[in-house]
């Protein structure tokens with residue numbers, strides 16, 4: 375079983391090749407550079423290093439968001455095109471779930487996050503039950519101050535993970551005090567090998583209808599729906615959208 | 621005997637997701653276009669983020685359909701050609717990355733194609749090109765006169781300094797309260813009205829083949845606005861006829877002049893606005909007056925954005941040995957060269 379995992383949903387670019395539960399290789403960069411020029415060359419060189427041809431792949435796993443709309447589309451487009459043309463299954467995993475996996479031995483809940491501008495974050499709440507990462511609160515977009523208040527009610531330690539945590543650290547400290555813990559730099563970046571392992575446990579999806587989880591509607595669409603007096607549809611699609619393990 | 625060359629083309633530069641297979645650069649084997657126009661209508665224009673989302677939803681379906689209709693497998697393909705630019709960057713990225721994934725999966729040569737080169741090569745799907753030639757490319761995003769001495773060599777001798785002709789059509793249509801996209805509506809109304817309103821024609825410098833349509837557009841808007849202030853109503857049919865006459869006058873006059881100066885053997889009309897009946901008729905009339913120059917106007921389905929034209933242009937580049945690698949990127953302001 376040869377699994378290729380692709381994550382371009384945020385600034386970090388992650389590619390992993392996992393074969394029969396062995397991590398053969400990973401490429402992770404954390405630089406603000408164009409994913410579009412770099413992802414395919416990275417996949418090409420990783421497969422070449424591992425002496426694996428594309429036609430030998432058995433499964434494609436992709437981080438489907440939330441994150442940068444453009445970034446997540448690049449990864450999803452490559453993943454679904456590869457899966458379709460190689461006639462192999464595709465599995466999508468929440469980008470936040472991948473990040474949460476870095477909190478494996480933490481005794482408490484894990485809040486992975488990406489900054490979503492104007493005081494907002496993409497986040498969800500996860501917890502390891504033994505070896506299994508479980509989603510307790512669905513992925514969402516929320517003000518970090520509001521999220522801190524919701525976590526306070528749970529009254530247990532929270533591990534915040536992600537390179538963008540630094541932007542909201544003071545808010546969490548202020549509201550949660552000692553219950554707020556922060557992952558060290560070496561654990562801030564999502565690991566594409568974790569993405570591969572999480573994906574291997576999930577059900578494949580229909581390749582043609584596979585799309586990113588943007589969490590948000592396109593702005594023009596949201597405005598249009600609001601004008602149509604259909605705001606309820608808008609809100610539904612935001613909160614009920616995939617995320618946690620199916 | 622040379623072996624047949626099969627190229628898969630992919631085009632996602634604006635609001636159509638398209639894939640096509642072309643044989644030997646001249647014969648359409650399959651040609652699939654999924655238009656998003658119904659989705660963008662409600663916004664009165666193409667919304668880039670919405671367009672990008674639709675492309676992701678459609679891309680594998682459209683390619684599969686093109687391959688199925690061609691009854692070919694990837695092993696039968698000689699190359700994959702994809703629109704690299706210009707266009708909406710988020711939209712272009714979908715086609716470019718899908719094309720790279722396909723080229724990588726099957727180890728097939730990859731070729732980046734300029735969108736305008738594609739529009740010009742749509743003509744080769746109708747009749748063989750005769751050099752030197754001149755192409756008038758008019759669409760929602762472009763108004764250009766391109767001179768070609770030989771295959772794969774493009775020289776832009778004139779281009780718009782502000783709005784594209786198609787853009788002016790859309791804006792004028794909005795001022796006349798016509799639905800989006802406005803071009804076809806203006807064309808239709810123009811045939812019912814008559815040229816009664818005096819509107820400017822931007823000829824620019826005498827030796828220039830450049831175009832300008834923003835002054836004309838403003839003149840239309842001012843006339844409509846001033847009439848409204850006086851409580852009068854401008855006759856939409858006459859305004860459409862007058863506006864179209866002004867656009868067509870300039871486009872045709874410059875094209876004919878360039879065709880003579882550059883002594884071309886062929887004039888090609890390309891781009892979505894080539895569907896315009898007023899433009900076709902006037903160009904046919906004026907071109908008939910000069911001897912020894914063929915006028916080629918492809919059918920409408922090949923004038924609007926499609927992937928067969930990208931495959932056709934890509935075939936020439938493929939035969940000339942041009943190749944892209946896995947770092948190929950979308951370039952929203954790619955130059956034609």
Ligand SMILES: [Zn+2]
Pocket residue numbers: 735739759891892924925
């Ligand atoms: Zn076009």
